[in-house]
Amino acid sequence: SASSDYHGHPQDSSFLGGESFFRNTLSAMEDVYLNRNPTAKKILELVHSYEKDHICYDHFAFRTFGVNDHGIDSIARFFMDFGYVQREELSFPAKKLKAYWFSPPSEVRAGPGAGVNGPLPRIFISQLLVDQMTSEAQVNFKFGFVEVHSIEMLLVVAEKYTAMSGNGYMHSALASALGCLTWETPSFSEFQQLARESEYAAWTLVNGYALNHVTVSAHRLKSNLRKIDNLNKFIEENGFRLNSEGGILKVSPDGLLLQSSTVADSSSFHFSEGITESIPRCYIEFAERLVLPQFKNVAEDKVEEFHRRDGFEVGNADKIFESTSKDQLSRKAA
Ligand code: OOG
Ligand code: NI
Structure with missing residues (x-):
């Protein structure tokens, strides 16, 4: 389309809102994340001691309930208002999840600094597939299977808390930047019930719109840590x-x-019954994007981000979701 803003930038690739406001918001989301997740903070400091200011973020990720307008769109809206473009859908039927990823406005993609002041991250947002659960619950009900109770319970709890949030979904970015839930404090019994049915749902109940993870762009590092195998070994x-x-390296x-x-x-959480229990928080991810075959002759020092593999991969993501699972957390404690 021929539409452009008053500087003559094409509308579909320019930054629509104020860039410093946007980056400050990302920075506040990152602060909440780093203050709650000592491992992520220590790892960033460790990599920083080698790399100085070469740490860039490949993507930020969020999780959502797919009910009462509290789905992917609720937090995607903030990014789209600042020029992000919705890209491919990814589907995870076994986990009853779907996701979309969003690419940053191209004109500010190569920002000058590091971290949230560097190239803007891609955004990965997922949600529970509640429609599918409803129909499955109905089928199970018809055939008298017992799991109808737990699936319906999940819907009831998700609906209860998102209803309590009201129009909170419209302020999801604010909630994420402040590090608070848009609904009232959950109960431990409901948290436990959800966890039995979907660890993703239980995570979302207690973490809400908090940043789920940041991902360090391995190939943009300058030392030998730019190869993800070296980075993994180092960590x-x-x-x-x-x-x-599915193995340490997802390919x-x-x-x-x-x-x-x-x-x-994990950290302790004060539930509505007045009990304090440990809940899963967040992880940090690393991604290396290799040069696409059609650009294999581009000189190494001339390679830019657009020469590399873009997007996400269902098979990889499916395993990365497990970073907050009980299985993986109990391995950590062992
Ligand atoms: C997202 C897992 C998927 C990726 O980069 O493919 C993912 C999540 O745990 O919410 O981060
Ligand atoms: Ni990720």
């Missing part, structure tokens, strides 16, 4: 556990997207 040698689901079928992640930290 493990420094005493941190990586998510072992896309085309071989061009390599990912790994830590096991989430």
Whole structure:
């Protein structure tokens, strides 16, 4: 389209809102994340001691309930208002989840600084597939299966808390930047019930719109840590556990997207019954994007982000979701 703003920038690739406001918001989300997740903070400091200001973020990720307008769109809205573009859908039927990823406005993609002041991260947002659960609950009900209770319970709890949030979904970015829930404090009994049915749902109940993880762009590092195998070894040698689901290194079928992640930290949470229990928090991820075959002749020092594998991969993501699972967390404690 020929539409452009008053500087003559094409509307579909320019930054729509104020850039410093946007970056300050990302920074506040990052602060909440780093203050709650000592492992992520220590790892960033460790990598920083080698790399100085070469740490860039590949993506930020969020989780949502897919009910009462509290789905992907609720937090996507903030990013789209600042020029992000919705990209492919990813589907995880076994986990009853779907996701979309969003690419940053291209004109500010190569920002000058590091971290949230560097190239803007991609955004990955997922949600529970509640429609599918409803129909499955109905089928199970018809055939008298027992699991109808737990699936329906999940819907009831998700609906209860998102209803309590009211129009809170419209302020999801604010909630994320402040580090608070848009609904009232959950009960431990409901948290436990959810966890039995979906660890994702239980995580979302107690963490809400908090940043789920940041991902360090491995290929943008300058030392030998820019190769993800070296980075993984470095992280493990420094005493941190990586998510072992399906192997430490997750590789896309085309071989061009390599990912790994830590096991989430946990911290204590004050539930509505007045009890304090440990809950899963967040993890940190690493991604190396290799140069696409059609650009294999581009000189190494001339390679830019657009020459590399873009997007996400269902097979990788499916295993990365497990970074907050009980299975992985109990391995960490062992
Ligand atoms: C997201 C897991 C998927 C990726 O980069 O593919 C993911 C989550 O745990 O919410 O981060
Ligand atoms: Ni990720």
